[in-house]
Amino acid sequence: MDLGLKGKTALVLGASRGLGAASAKLLAAEGAHVIAASRSGEAPADGMEGVKLDLSDADSVAALIERLAAQPVDILVNNCGGPAAGPAKGQSSAAWQAAFEAMATPIFAITDAALPGMIEKGWGRVVTIGSSGIVQPIPNLALSNGVRGAVAGWSKTLAEEVAPHGVTVNMVLPGRIATDRLAQLDGIKAEKTGAALDAVQEASRKTIPAARYGTPEEFGAMVTFLCSQQAGYVTGSMIRVDGGMIRGH
Secondary structure (H helix, E strand, C coil), X not given: CCCCCCCCEEEEEXXXXXXXXXXXXXXHXXXXXXXXXXXXXXXCCCCCEEEECCCCCHHHHHHHHHHHHHCCCCEEEECCCCCCCECCCCCCHHHHHHHHHHHCHHHHHHHHHHHHHXXXXXXXXXXXXXXXXXXXXXXXXXXXXXXXXXHHHHHHHHHHHHHHHCEEEEEEEECCECCHHHXXXXXXXXXXXXXXXXXXXXXXXXXXXXXXXXXXHHHHHHHHHHCCCCCCCCCCCXXXXXXXXXXXX
């Protein structure tokens, strides 16, 4: 199936590894010109354009916004790392503010900068990578659950505002996808409980109907489809890629 992405320009945030890299590679495979933004500025594959971006650095975000004014994009994939693990109880105001400013505020600003070019063309795709914690909070990830929940509300609201202009806005929620981030979280749980890492991972897999962790490529395929011509009537949605892990909603 031709997804109609040849000649489109896609900006992917957090594209150096994990879910961002997988999404960038699949968009490029469909013929899109991919601008891969990351702290290192290194593209995950040949043929992509790498740019430096640190979402926690206001100057870095401002530089990307300035670039978008001169070089509009057709597709924006919002992706950011998660904050430190921890409970909801006892989190300081500073911790909540830092998490919001690192995960939400820059994404809002970058999307606002990308929208005028999309609206002018009458075609655009905004896909934000979230977390299954939006639907079912993940224990000991309070900051991520809370901030990503706020991003979900923003995404849904924005989708309604820009739908008449041919721009779709969706979220993709990963479950347990085999990335460095998941390995880190499994390691933290193993250390906290005193269990072997293999035992922690096996117990985790047993909670997933598919009985395995997903691959970054499987996740990236959903992101790529939502960026396609064929997905033009899908907007305001949150689509889970979790092997059936979350039963409700």
